[in-house]
Amino acid sequence: MTASTLSEVAKLAGVSPATASRVLNGSARTPAPEIAERVRQAADTLGYIANAQAQGLAKARSGLIGLIVHDIADPYFSAIARGVQAAAREQGKMVLLATTEGTPADERAAVAAFAARRADSIVIAGSRSTQPGDKDSNTELAAELDRYCRNGGKVGVVGHSIVGASHPDGYHVVDVPNEELAAKLAVELSAGTQGDFVIIGGPEGRLTSDDRIRGFQRGLSDAGLPEAEVIRSRFNREGGYEAGLQLAARIKAGQSGGTRFCIFAANDVMAIGAVAALRSEGLRIPRDALIAGFDDIETLRDFRPPLTTVSLPLEEIGRLAALGSSNDRDGSEDASAHSSVTGTVVLRRSTETASAPG
Amino acid sequence: MTASTLSEVAKLAGVSPATASRVLNGSARTPAPEIAERVRQAADTLGYIANAQAQGLAKARSGLIGLIVHDIADPYFSAIARGVQAAAREQGKMVLLATTEGTPADERAAVAAFAARRADSIVIAGSRSTQPGDKDSNTELAAELDRYCRNGGKVGVVGHSIVGASHPDGYHVVDVPNEELAAKLAVELSAGTQGDFVIIGGPEGRLTSDDRIRGFQRGLSDAGLPEAEVIRSRFNREGGYEAGLQLAARIKAGQSGGTRFCIFAANDVMAIGAVAALRSEGLRIPRDALIAGFDDIETLRDFRPPLTTVSLPLEEIGRLAALGSSNDRDGSEDASAHSSVTGTVVLRRSTETASAPG
DNA sequence: ATGAAGTGGGAAAGCGCATTCCCATTGCAT
DNA sequence: ATGCAATGGGAATGCGCTTTCCCACTTCAT
Numbered sequence: 001m002t003a004s005t006l007s008e009v010a011k012l013a014g015v016s017p018a019t020a021s022r023v024l025n026g027s028a029r030t031p032a033p034e035i036a037e038r039v040r041q042a043a044d045t046l047g048y049i050a051n052a053q054a055q056g057l058a059k060a061r062s063g064l065i066g067l068i069v070h071d072i073a074d075p076y077f078s079a080i081a082r083g084v085q086a087a088a089r090e091q092g093k094m095v096l097l098a099t100t101e102g103t104p105a106d107e108r109a110a111v112a113a114f115a116a117r118r119a120d121s122i123v124i125a126g127s128r129s130t131q132p133g134d135k136d137s138n139t140e141l142a143a144e145l146d147r148y149c150r151n152g153g154k155v156g157v158v159g160h161s162i163v164g165a166s167h168p169d170g171y172h173v174v175d176v177p178n179e180e181l182a183a184k185l186a187v188e189l190s191a192g193t194q195g196d197f198v199i200i201g202g203p204e205g206r207l208t209s210d211d212r213i214r215g216f217q218r219g220l221s222d223a224g225l226p227e228a229e230v231i232r233s234r235f236n237r238e239g240g241y242e243a244g245l246q247l248a249a250r251i252k253a254g255q256s257g258g259t260r261f262c263i264f265a266a267n268d269v270m271a272i273g274a275v276a277a278l279r280s281e282g283l284r285i286p287r288d289a290l291i292a293g294f295d296d297i298e299t300l301r302d303f304r305p306p307l308t309t310v311s312l313p314l315e316e317i318g319r320l321a322a323l324g325s326s327n328d329r330d331g332s333e334d335a336s337a338h339s340s341v342t343g344t345v346v347l348r349r350s351t352e353t354a355s356a357p358g
Numbered sequence: 359m360t361a362s363t364l365s366e367v368a369k370l371a372g373v374s375p376a377t378a379s380r381v382l383n384g385s386a387r388t389p390a391p392e393i394a395e396r397v398r399q400a401a402d403t404l405g406y407i408a409n410a411q412a413q414g415l416a417k418a419r420s421g422l423i424g425l426i427v428h429d430i431a432d433p434y435f436s437a438i439a440r441g442v443q444a445a446a447r448e449q450g451k452m453v454l455l456a457t458t459e460g461t462p463a464d465e466r467a468a469v470a471a472f473a474a475r476r477a478d479s480i481v482i483a484g485s486r487s488t489q490p491g492d493k494d495s496n497t498e499l500a501a502e503l504d505r506y507c508r509n510g511g512k513v514g515v516v517g518h519s520i521v522g523a524s525h526p527d528g529y530h531v532v533d534v535p536n537e538e539l540a541a542k543l544a545v546e547l548s549a550g551t552q553g554d555f556v557i558i559g560g561p562e563g564r565l566t567s568d569d570r571i572r573g574f575q576r577g578l579s580d581a582g583l584p585e586a587e588v589i590r591s592r593f594n595r596e597g598g599y600e601a602g603l604q605l606a607a608r609i610k611a612g613q614s615g616g617t618r619f620c621i622f623a624a625n626d627v628m629a630i631g632a633v634a635a636l637r638s639e640g641l642r643i644p645r646d647a648l649i650a651g652f653d654d655i656e657t658l659r660d661f662r663p664p665l666t667t668v669s670l671p672l673e674e675i676g677r678l679a680a681l682g683s684s685n686d687r688d689g690s691e692d693a694s695a696h697s698s699v700t701g702t703v704v705l706r707r708s709t710e711t712a713s714a715p716g
Numbered sequence: 717a718t719g720a721a722g723t724g725g726g727a728a729a730g731c732g733c734a735t736t737c738c739c740a741t742t743g744c745a746t
Numbered sequence: 747a748t749g750c751a752a753t754g755g756g757a758a759t760g761c762g763c764t765t766t767c768c769c770a771c772t773t774c775a776t
Contacts, residue, residue: 054732412762
């Protein structure tokens with residue numbers, strides 16, 4: 001037994017499919033109340049559920065919003081996903097998920113898949129990479145997105161505008177002031193710290209990571225401090241762990257010169273990994289080293305010692321990206337090519353210089 | 359400018375739409391290589407992307423798999439989502455996301471929405487509730503799912519079979535031995551513990567929570583210990599926190615009778631909340647109380663003190679649910695109504711009775 | 717040389733719905 | 747009473763694709 005169709009409902013109600021369509025799925029024209037009731041009853045007894053695919057075909061809109069993330073299990077992305085999901089819900093849409101592990105080629109494929117499904121809009125989160133090896137893929141990604149826009153799609157971008165993308169009004173980017181906030185963090189940290197600064201960053205070319213590193217360096221410089229050394233690693237917990245091991249060895253070898261290293265990890269998850277590594281080497285935070293992260297991941301807030309970080313309204317970011325790229329076109333002016341959020345530096349115990357009582 | 363269509367491609371290639379369809383999207387019949395090449399070229403120059411909605415309509419399959427979770431930002435669910443996503447990818451499908459906050463009414467709506475989109479299968483994660491107030495909604499949820507199955511849909515269920523659902527072969531449930539594992543945890547904990555056991559559980563009627571509580575009690579009983587008190591709270595971090603505050607007050611009032619409470623929180627996130635509460639009251643783990651969780655959430659593994667818990671292969675669970683409900687029907691026998699996973703008790707510092715050196 | 721079997725492309729009929737147009741009916745003003 | 751606009755339902759078309767069926771042509775066996 002297959003699902004019942006509109007015409008079956010119409011037949012049962014003794015009306016035409018057109019009328020049934022009008023009453024069941026919103027239309028400008030509203031049939032007479034008595035007829036409407038009959039149709040609704042028929043639909044009910046048949047357990048009618050409109051075929052969204054057919055509707056999409058007929059209306060050229062799908063009610064779908066595509067979401068591209070690196071890894072849905074990464075708390076950074078899942079927080080954004082929650083925001084996107086909330087926005088989708090508000091608009092009566094559904095979200096389609098794609099994970100890409102950050103590779104531009106997969107992102108391109110995801111965009112194509114979304115385009116195939118005629119997603120009304122696409123939200124692309126997660127920093128793109130500008131590594132030389134990814135150059136072609138990036139160009140193709142931009143091309144694919146442009147094509148999608150040209151065909152009427154809207155795309156919401158978290159963080160930076162897409163490199164190479166050029167369609168005039170198809171993109172809505174949610175600016176995240178990674179650089180400024182990282183600078184601010186550096187300034188605030190430098191106030192009460194005397195040890196050397198070290199940065200644990202993602203791979204070179206990872207935009208978000210690069211922004212944060214650049215900002216942090218600028219902050220140091222603004223505070224009259226020398227540039228910090230940068231250790232490159234993967235942009236996840238394991239990357240942080242590995243970098244942490246390196247640092248631990250150096251700390252134990254006395255390379256921190258009598259003072260504590262102040263470590264800045266480009267995101268919270270890396271910071272946690274680094275802390276785990278330091279601990280596994282018998283070092284303690286903040287006794288033997290200070291450390292700060294970025295993002296203020298919710299699940300990590302109960303971590304000990306509490307992690308100094310930059311709090312970002314991730315859910316809101318997701319919401320804005322989804323809303324900004326919604327098809328409320330006929331744009332209220334041009335006001336909507338960008339929206340921006342702000343974050344706040346949150347100093348916590350992991351960077352406290354006065355040795356804690358406990 | 360709107361996306362180009364199959365017939366445009368066909369025209370450009372000088373063939374019929376039928377032929378174009380055959381070469382571009384897999385078919386049993388394969389046109390001549392030379393023609394195929396021409397079609398492919400035409401598709402390429404036009405930037406043709408098949409309209410999945412139209413394909414879905416024509417083929418009566420959508421290539422979509424619906425995923426229902428309480429909250430995508432909850433690490434438990436996002437881990438499962440990752441598994442589902444992986445399975446979807448293997449099968450060349452996409453996942454459609456719905457979040458419900460655990461309310462049966464929303465779950466019902468999500469199922470209906472998936473049915474409307476003609477999702478090939480639905481994975482429903484997250485414990486259903488059997489609270490009296492939800493009874494009707496639950497019945498409706500079951501009815502909706504049954505209807506979906508009757509129309510040819512497959513549903514993968516994480517944890518328990520759907521209460522009230524009855525369609526013979528539409529459901530594939532991934533059994534999670536919550537009860538057994540909780541019992542095992544209780545037994546292992548009781549070995550080295552003398553204090554009273556206390557359970558922090560979710561609201562009554564929450565299936566997963568109830569299973570774990572029941573199992574834990576059984577384990578205690580098997581070990582010859584009296585039944586533990588159960589504190590009911592919300593099934594998330596805040597719930598754990600609130601329960602933790604209550605317990606902290608009692609511990610400080612000396613109600614633990616000279617020994618330490620051994621707290622079992624029905625999931626890791628609650629456990630973390632409880633730990634945070636105890637800490638905020640100046641208590642320390644495991645010095646002042648022991649605590650164990652359930653799930654072994656990845657992001658929480660670096661937590662201090664390391665949390666005793668039950669490790670569950672969440673990603674695998676998601677995979678199995680998605681795969682098991684995939685339309686490889688013509689079922690290899692009936693072998694596939696269930697699949698099961700197993701977990702392991704992981705004893706860590708949070709329940710160590712020998713007072714730690716540090 | 718002839719027919720049967722096989723090969724490969726095209727025409728056409730939907731898939732389930734929205735929507736445009738058309739037509740019958742009604743209400744009103746004249 | 748007559749004409750007009752407004753109202754509301756139905757027929758038909760098309761959204762973009764798959765798939766069945768048909769037909770022209772080739773190839774082989776006889």
